Amino acid sequence: MPFKRNILCIGAGYVGGPTMAMIAFKCPQYKVTVVDINPERIAQWNSDNLPIYEPGLDQVVRAARGRNLFFSTEIEKGIQESDVIFVSVNTPTKTFGAGAGMAADLQYWDKTAREIRKYSRSNKIIVEKSTLPVKTAQAMERILTCADTALCFDVLSNPEFLAEGTAIQNLENPDRVLIGSAQSAEGICARDVLVEIYANWVPREKIITSNIWSSELSKLVANAFLAQRISSVNSISALCEKADADVQEVARAVGMDSRVGAKFLNASVGFGGSCFKKDILNLVYICRYYDLREVADYWEGVVKINEYQKERFILNMLQVMFNTLAGKKICLFGFAFKADTGDTRESPAIQIAKRLMEERAELVITDPKAIYNAEEDLKGAIGNVTYVEDPCDAAAGCCAIAVMTEWPLYKNLDYREIYRKMAKPAFIFDGRNILDHEALHNMGFNVFPIGKPPLTHF
Numbered sequence: 001m002p003f004k005r006n007i008l009c010i011g012a013g014y015v016g017g018p019t020m021a022m023i024a025f026k027c028p029q030y031k032v033t034v035v036d037i038n039p040e041r042i043a044q045w046n047s048d049n050l051p052i053y054e055p056g057l058d059q060v061v062r063a064a065r066g067r068n069l070f071f072s073t074e075i076e077k078g079i080q081e082s083d084v085i086f087v088s089v090n091t092p093t094k095t096f097g098a099g100a101g102m103a104a105d106l107q108y109w110d111k112t113a114r115e116i117r118k119y120s121r122s123n124k125i126i127v128e129k130s131t132l133p134v135k136t137a138q139a140m141e142r143i144l145t146c147a148d149t150a151l152c153f154d155v156l157s158n159p160e161f162l163a164e165g166t167a168i169q170n171l172e173n174p175d176r177v178l179i180g181s182a183q184s185a186e187g188i189c190a191r192d193v194l195v196e197i198y199a200n201w202v203p204r205e206k207i208i209t210s211n212i213w214s215s216e217l218s219k220l221v222a223n224a225f226l227a228q229r230i231s232s233v234n235s236i237s238a239l240c241e242k243a244d245a246d247v248q249e250v251a252r253a254v255g256m257d258s259r260v261g262a263k264f265l266n267a268s269v270g271f272g273g274s275c276f277k278k279d280i281l282n283l284v285y286i287c288r289y290y291d292l293r294e295v296a297d298y299w300e301g302v303v304k305i306n307e308y309q310k311e312r313f314i315l316n317m318l319q320v321m322f323n324t325l326a327g328k329k330i331c332l333f334g335f336a337f338k339a340d341t342g343d344t345r346e347s348p349a350i351q352i353a354k355r356l357m358e359e360r361a362e363l364v365i366t367d368p369k370a371i372y373n374a375e376e377d378l379k380g381a382i383g384n385v386t387y388v389e390d391p392c393d394a395a396a397g398c399c400a401i402a403v404m405t406e407w408p409l410y411k412n413l414d415y416r417e418i419y420r421k422m423a424k425p426a427f428i429f430d431g432r433n434i435l436d437h438e439a440l441h442n443m444g445f446n447v448f449p450i451g452k453p454p455l456t457h458f
């Protein structure tokens with residue numbers, strides 16, 4: 001039986017892979033093809049060893065792959081055969097030229113628009129899935145329609161709000177799906193096609209629509225607000241450490257105010273991930289472009305506090321370990337930017353590891369899903385680093401453990417045995433406040449949580 005619709009996604013990454021797998025899983029009447037310029041990534045999507053770790057993803061992919069979900073490198077064919085094209089290519093922070101270190105690098109996006117124009121033989125609905133600066137849809141429309149063509153391209157904005165580690169849950173049961181469109185008759189018509197796709201499993205009242213600029217901006221603002229909460233509580237953690245308060249007690253009291261809410265109030269070594277920093281900087285860049293200096297400075301403060309928090313963590317380690325780390329073995333528990341993912345992009349662990357190496361510490365890194373990425377991230381960094389799968393073996397002979405990722409498995413290790421195998425005095429720096437600090441202290445550890453008084457034996 002022919003498929004009701006041919007959907008293509010360009011970009012088979014953390015967003016493109018899971019989102020398309022979910023559409024295919026929920027909508028067997030559509031053919032969903034995901035293409036990428038990276039043949040290795042496509043081969044992995046077609047294997048038993050998917051390129052990303054995400055709880056529940058394997059089952060969803062296995063159910064739909066080969067039925068109505070396909071991964072391929074044939075971009076030209078994919079474009080020609082599709083009527084709806086999601087674009088989910090990477091949009092990192094620009095590292096060169098004007099806006100370097102702040103603006104979004106749109107080269108992958110621009111190339112994709114040109115490819116769509118080149119290979120299209122029929123009208124298309126183009127869906128922005130990548131996170132993009134405001135007004136990118138307009139730029140895309142200009143690229144697509146500048147050639148002498150009778151074809152019609154409707155560009156929609158449909159930002160992705162999934163969080164890595166809970167992507168499948170978020171996709172299956174989203175808080176909302178946002179679709180931005182032009183307010184013209186054609187724009188509304190295209191929007192309704194996308195609404196119909198999501199309505200296969202998302203309740204109608206959760207599918208919200210807006211104008212296209214609001215939709216593009218909402219994604220940046222949502223990430224800025226989430227990151228702002230982390231930086232807010234992290235800034236208070238510094239004060240708690242000075243004032244003998246306990247940031248978890250403060251956060252609990254504040255979060256129980258229903259106007260504030262309890263989520264995203266865990267103090268930590270800092271936020272990471274590929275999106276928060278780049279999206280805030282993108283927002284800051286737009287504000288500066290419109291000469292809104294105060295607004296730009298306000299949001300830039302969120303990123304600055306995050307940098308401060310990482311640096312504070314390192315300087316504290318250095319100071320309490322008698323002002324020298326040279327030659328000391330230090331174990332990092334976790335390298336991923338959060339639990340339940342192997343993603344290490346912008347993980348605080350990268351900066352902490354590099355700074356520890358600068359202090360000439362010997363590093364041992366352990367993580368259940370991110371060791372391969374950690375090795376890639378630290379390639380070329382000068383210093384001594386080894387990678388060990390088992391956390392108990394990793395900690396043996398070390399002077400200190402620094403918890404970088406809130407993997408639940410770190411809560412239930414045999415710390416008595418770990419303590420026995422470590423060099424003394426033994427330190428634990430809990431960068432995620434997940435361990436039982438008092439129990440560790442009673443075993444003999446010197447414990448340094450975030451935002452609460454340390455528990456030491458000195």
Ligand SMILES: NC(=O)c1ccc[n+]([C@@H]2O[C@H](COP(=O)([O-])OP(=O)(O)OC[C@H]3O[C@@H](n4cnc5c(N)ncnc54)[C@H](O)[C@@H]3O)[C@@H](O)[C@H]2O)c1
Pocket residue numbers: 010011012013014015016035036037038041075088089090091108109111112129130131132160161162163164274275
């Ligand atoms: N990772 C997240 O949690 C998340 C969440 C929401 C939104 N986003 C946004 O989604 C977008 C994608 O993020 P990601 O994490 O999936 O990135 P990613 O780097 O994991 O994946 C992007 C993929 O696009 C491919 N690509 C680049 N140019 C291409 C081209 N011309 N043709 C075909 N393929 C091409 C790359 O090879 C890569 O596999 C970004 O804009 C990001 O900000 C990410």
